[in-house]
Amino acid sequence: MCPPRHLPDSDLAGVHVLRTLDDALGLRAALLTGPRVVVVGAGFLGTEVAAAARTMGLEVTVVEPEPVPVRRPFGDRIGALVADLHRDHGTRLRCGTPVRRLRGAGGRVTGVELGDGAMLPADVVVLALGSTPATRWLTGSGLRLRDGVECDALCRAAPGIYAAGDVASWHNPQFGTRMRLEHRMNATEQAMAAVGNLLGDAKPFAPVPYFWTDQYDTRIQAYGVFPPDADVRIVHGDPVDGYFAAAYGHHGRVVGVLGWNTPRQVRTLRRLVVERASWTAFTVVPVLRPATVN
Ligand SMILES: Cc1cc2nc3c(=O)[nH]c(=O)nc-3n(C[C@H](O)[C@H](O)[C@H](O)COP(=O)(O)OP(=O)(O)OC[C@H]3O[C@@H](n4cnc5c(N)ncnc54)[C@H](O)[C@@H]3O)c2cc1C
Structure with a gap:
């Protein structure tokens, strides 16, 4: 198990991390009491926890030092769409501001103080700060x-x-x-x-990474890699309609494809990553025209 990263004072009651089944059961029990929730960290885990808590009708704020959520895995453009998704569902976002410290009284968390001095009152704080390999x-x-x-x-x-x-x-x-x-x-x-x-195969492990995240009514699926300086093009659908597919180009090659409620299209597009298709030729590849993707 990669142990989760913590903040100072994270032993206060009401502060949760999510790695184990016991963590999940403890967090669920806490959320069922109807608390004000602050999630620290807007990666996959933080945004999924925020979506789940908000879907339960709770008051939820997400704090993230980067300008948009999921910026590290997906970059600014898709991160901005994930921010819109959360705002549309009533989750508050405080991006671009780090947490300075947790505040507590009587051994229990009472809030989160931000780098800009703002105080966010909280009954439950979820730390979703990533993990460190257990080496x-x-x-x-x-x-x-x-x-x-x-x-x-x-x-x-x-x-x-x-x-x-x-x-x-x-x-x-x-x-x-x-x-x-x-x-x-x-x-x-x-x-x-x-x-x-x-056992002697001597075969390089060369997969196209695949991962997905479910948030509210949206499933985001991604194949490949998503460098922060990649070009991003919407190649199917339209973000305003709530479904689209995007391709990421880097050093002249298609290196990643991402589907937003478009499971079939993104599976079809995956082969461009496998084949390391040319990014320049990409705009004229017929399969990428919306009408021909199925
Ligand atoms: C909350 C949460 C949600 C996730 N959601 C998703 C998801 O939606 N989709 C997805 O693809 N992935 C998800 N993941 C990631 C996924 O769970 C991991 O990638 C996967 O479990 C990794 O498997 P693993 O065997 O490498 O490590 P682990 O499952 O972490 O297993 C490692 C094991 O090694 C043990 N260990 C550590 N040190 C030692 C030691 N010195 N000696 C002996 N044993 C040791 C640990 O106790 C642990 O049992 C999620 C992870 C978390 C925490």
């Missing part, structure tokens, strides 16, 4: 530990030692870059690849 026990083992256990393209950390899942950082030849993924499907596929290589 401390490997310190001094001789393995390279930077962002997780460093492996080569075969998921090999050292002769006879392989790693898979959240803890493994490896060189993905499909994208020519090192990556570490925290997605269920990757944990499964990488474990199979690592075992195969351990």
